[in-house]
Amino acid sequence: MNRIFSGVQPTGNLHLGNYLGAIRNWVRLQSDYECLFCVVDQHAITVWQDPATLRHAIREVTAGLLAAGLDPKKNVLFNQSTVPAHAQLAWVCNCVARMGWLNRMTQFKEKAGKNRENASVGLFAYPNLMAADILIYKATHVPVGEDQKQHLELTRDIAQKFNNDYGVDFFPLTEPLILGEATRVMSLRDGSKKMSKSDESDFSRINMTDTADTIAQKLKKAKTDPEPLPETVEGLDGRPEAANLVGIYAALADLTRAEVLARVGGQPFSAFKNELTDLAVSVLQPINTEMARLMADPGAIDAVLRDGAERANAIAQPILADIYDIVGLLRP
Ligand code: TYM
Numbered sequence: 195m196n197r198i199f200s201g202v203q204p205t206g207n208l209h210l211g212n213y214l215g216a217i218r219n220w221v222r223l224q225s226d227y228e229c230l231f232c233v234v235d236q237h238a239i240t241v242w243q244d245p246a247t248l249r250h251a252i253r254e255v256t257a258g259l260l261a262a263g264l265d266p267k268k269n270v271l272f273n274q275s276t277v278p279a280h281a282q283l284a285w286v287c288n289c290v291a292r293m294g295w296l297n298r299m300t301q302f303k304e305k306a307g308k309n310r311e312n313a314s315v316g317l318f319a320y321p322n323l324m325a326a327d328i329l330i331y332k333a334t335h336v337p338v339g340e341d342q343k344q345h346l347e348l349t350r351d352i353a354q355k356f357n358n359d360y361g362v363d364f365f366p367l368t369e370p371l372i373l374g375e376a377t378r379v380m381s382l383r384d385g386s387k388k389m390s391k392s393d394e395s396d397f398s399r400i401n402m403t404d405t406a407d408t409i410a411q412k413l414k415k416a417k418t419d420p421e422p423l424p425e426t427v428e429g430l431d432g433r434p435e436a437a438n439l440v441g442i443y444a445a446l447a448d449l450t451r452a453e454v455l456a457r458v459g460g461q462p463f464s465a466f467k468n469e470l471t472d473l474a475v476s477v478l479q480p481i482n483t484e485m486a487r488l489m490a491d492p493g494a495i496d497a498v499l500r501d502g503a504e505r506a507n508a509i510a511q512p513i514l515a516d517i518y519d520i521v522g523l524l525r526p
Contacts, residue, residue, distance in 0.1 A: 198227045198371075199333035201234040201274070201324075204251035205243065206391035207401040208258045210474070211379035213481075214445040215339030219373045221263040223337060230331055230506060231264060233273040233499075236281060237323060240316040241305070253495045254485070258402055260498065261484035270509075272502030274327065279510035283326035284319070286517060290356050291322050295348055301341070325349040329365050330510045337371040340378040341388060346370045360520050376445035382416040385434025403482055406475045413471045418463040425459035427451050439463075439470060446473050 200220060202212060220231055233255050238248060252273050264271060274280050296302065299321055306313035316323075324345050328336055329352070336346055346368060353365035381387040381398040389399045397412050404412070417435045424430060430437040430451070443458075443466075444451045458466050488495060518525055 196227050196335060197331055197333045198223055198229040198335045198337065199232070199328050199331050200230075200337050201232040201237070201327055202255060202259070203238050203391075204233050204235055204248065204255040204273075205238045205241070206251070207399075207403055208255060209379075209389055209391060209399040209401050210442065210478075211339065211376075211389040211399070212391075213262065213402060213478075214374060214376035214379055214442065215341075216337060217259060217262050217264075218445075219337045219371065220259075220269075223371075224265060224268050227335070229268070230270040230272075230333070230509075231259060232271075232327060232506075233259075234324075234327065236274045237320060240314055240320050252499075253492050254403075254489060256495050256499060257485045257488040258481070260488055260495075261481045262402075266498045266502065270502050270505045271498060272506045273499050276499065276503035277330075277506045277510055279330050279507070279514040280323065280326050282514055283330045283517060284323040286356075286521060287322035287325045287329070287352050288319055290352050290359065291325070291348070295351060296321060298344075299348070300344060321345045321348045322352070325352045328368055329353060330513055331506075332364075332366055332513060333368055334366050335369050335371050337373060340372055343370055343372065362520055364516070364520060374445050375449075375451060376441050379442060380434065380438040382412060382438075384417065385438050400474060400478070402478060403485065404478070405482070406479060409474050409478065410471045413467050413474070416467065418467075423455065423459050423461050423463070423466055425455055427455060429455070429459075436463075439466070443470050443473060446470075446477050 200216060202208070202216065220229065223229060233252050235248065235252050256271065259271060260266065296318060302318055302320065305317060325348060328349050338346065350367045353367055357364055379389045381389050381393060383395055383398045393399060397415055400409055400412055416439065418439070419433055419435060423436060423440070430440060440451050440454055444454045447454065458469070515525065
């Protein structure tokens with residue numbers, strides 16, 4: 195049986211990378227699979243968060259998922275901390291995973307920076323909690339952007355070691371689903387950096403809450419090179435900013451990059467940016483408007499999360515009980 199799980203952190207604004215790399219694919223998968231989508235609030239606190247801001251962000255990200263088209267009736271939509279089995283299984287994952295495996299995680303190195311001694315233990319163990327998020331539902335597929343690939347490999351390693359250590363065939367080896375033309379959307383200011391919620395410059399990203407004017411301004415200022423757009427995909431080699439904008443266009447228009455270049459190759463960036471602005475606004479504006487409508491009624495968002503928590507707990511609890519039995523934790 196196929197079961198899909200994925201998650202998003204409620205830290206700062208959802209941006210175009212989250213949308214094109216993950217959320218839009220979730221919307222497309224929801225009709226064909228059993229899906230659980232989670233606002234991973236416990237991951238967020240691996241770095242200090244202002245409590246009131248975090249509470250607001252959990253609701254806002256939930257509103258973003260609903261506005262983008264996730265149907266809370268078809269899917270299980272919830273926030274992580276309402277399903278204690280995630281953290282309970284994470285402890286088991288802590289005991290299965292090896293220090294050496296976690297030491298290799300590039301995202302930890304990036305986030306901890308130079309002062310690793312000062313990073314939280316939670317930030318170091320983050321990938322184990324992520325593995326638990328997935329394994330507590332025995333999820334078979336995880337739709338994510340490219341940046342999560344290494345964490346998913348670790349999830350497979352943990353699943354495999356658990357199965358071997360206890361001589362069981364219990365956890366599936368989860369497959370990543372990295373879909374579409376924008377699996378790694380880059381910063382608008384620097385084509386070598388990922389578009390990210392934590393970038394200091396708001397001009398580096400397009401937020402799902404940005405107005406049409408802001409989107410236009412940000413794309414106008416987006417870094418490019420002086421050449422016109424190439425006619426072929428090979429012509430994007432060595433031109434990271436051009437490749438990024440063409441990839442974004444392709445994903446938004448549901449075309450391949452080759453199809454986009456067949457239409458716009460030879461254009462100067464100024465003209466292309468105008469077209470891209472119109473396209474981005476036409477996709478994001480309805481989501482933005484719906485998000486604002488949903489945020490006017492936080493009680494209704496909480497009701498969606500409560501219902502999701504109940505359904506997620508119903509799946510997770512028996513699986514946790516099986517895990518405890520396998521490991522030998524007595525449940526008298
Ligand atoms: P997070 O919150 O950073 O991002 C949520 C999703 O958006 C994708 N993404 C991108 N895709 C393309 N281009 C980008 N610039 C870009 N930035 C982000 C991410 O790949 C992700 O799919 N660790 C995860 C959250 C998580 C999770 C999980 C995911 C926790 N538990 C279990 C899957 C399964 C994270 O920090 O995503």
